[in-house]
Amino acid sequence: MSAGGTGHAIVLGAGIAGMLSARVLSEYFERVTVIERDTFDADGPRRGVPQARHLHGLLDRGRTIIEELHPGFTEEAAALGAPTAEALIGTRWYLSGLRVTPTETGLTSLMATRPLLESVLRRRTLAAPGVELRTAAAARALIGDARRITGVVIAREEVEQAVAADLVVDATGKASRSPDWLRALGAATPREERVDVDLGYASRFYRRTPEDLDGQSSVIISTGPNGRGGGAIRVEDDRWHVTLAGMLGDHPPVDPAGFADFAATIAAPDIHRIVTSAEPLDDGVPHRFRHAVRRRFERSHAPEGFLAVGDAVCSFNPLYAQGMAVAAQQVRVLRDCLAVGTVDLPARFYAAAARVVDVAWQMSTGSDLRYPGVVGHRTARVRLTNAYVGAAHRAAHTDPRIARTFLRVANLVEPPAALLRPAIASRILLPGRRNR
């Protein structure tokens, strides 16, 4: 296949953000080289993305963007065994301890393990014109100066090589070293904002039987006042992927008995029923997520020829399942910016991407601040928003219209302001009105 443009783009990291970026860049550059530290000998979890062993819900906003870039993506994942379901019908949601009323939302839940999502995305991206993947190659430094990045130093088996590029895109995730690399060149570095949540995850797989969960495909029990929550989704090979989570140092154990005991303390019994009746299939795995972090590239004077995307820009508390969808939203912004040209690309990209990131960041950090142990400034706006969201949760238990709007906002398909529309706000604030 012939390539879409001229020049060479390098993408660092072959995760979700990296692969989606490579797909978009292939429309505008003749060659796109993806540099990845890991190898892909098997399609299972790999070292560079330890979070891939835990439940990964793909918000519908993310799924539809991926579908736009790779038509047929959902169908292909489904053909490989990942079930799909109407978000509030095939799945169960518990908010503030009670079940959200089942109703049509227009949203599709795609239930797959993260390795399956990645492998479909990788195969499709590598079929795009001009895209090449170099594995077992680690990015070590950027080349250039404070005004322009012109390439990257990569190391394979400790042999370093300089590779020139017209554009370098950092998609190396939360642990991105690009702030250090930029500093080493005398370029501006982004200021970091952090929210400490000391979240612990533990995940296990179980054999699914058709009676489990009355035949439904997933259950999400959001964290209650005790900071504990969890999810179980039916994934490929007819397994339950079960993840339990605890905030602020209260982390779930992975051993079967400890896992089941922890599951008994979350706000609804559905997950506990699964883990105490189904056959365990593995030894389980923990993960510690200490803080959400946002790097304010949009406020620094970024050099030309370099961009960061995905978790390298913003890593969200995973409880809200926003990371992959926001990475996809940023890549969509990148596509729009490239359509106008490459002049002033970083400034235009970061400004537009920041608007997308803002929405999810405010939703998730605002939610984290409901927990008194989370350190952060609780402005009047945050307190008011959390009180309003609490009222929306209560309304969503009985009112299909609120349930639908709430889910669409949580899936980043509608803006948070959708919950403030007069017809919705009146039903949230005046229970009598919704009963009528």
Ligand SMILES: Cc1cc2nc3c(=O)[nH]c(=O)nc-3n(C[C@H](O)[C@H](O)[C@H](O)COP(=O)(O)OP(=O)(O)OC[C@H]3O[C@@H](n4cnc5c(N)ncnc54)[C@H](O)[C@@H]3O)c2cc1C
């Ligand atoms: C426990 C947990 C659960 C989560 N659950 C969800 C969820 O339910 N839904 C959701 O949407 N998001 C979830 N997330 C967030 C999601 O995993 C991330 O948002 C997403 O992976 C970001 O993608 P990325 O491509 O930016 O980074 P990553 O997926 O982290 O990919 C980075 C890539 O860069 C490579 N790399 C790193 N350094 C180098 C280097 N120097 N040279 C070359 N390659 C390098 C890595 O090997 C990796 O392949 C969760 C996160 C955690 C921690």
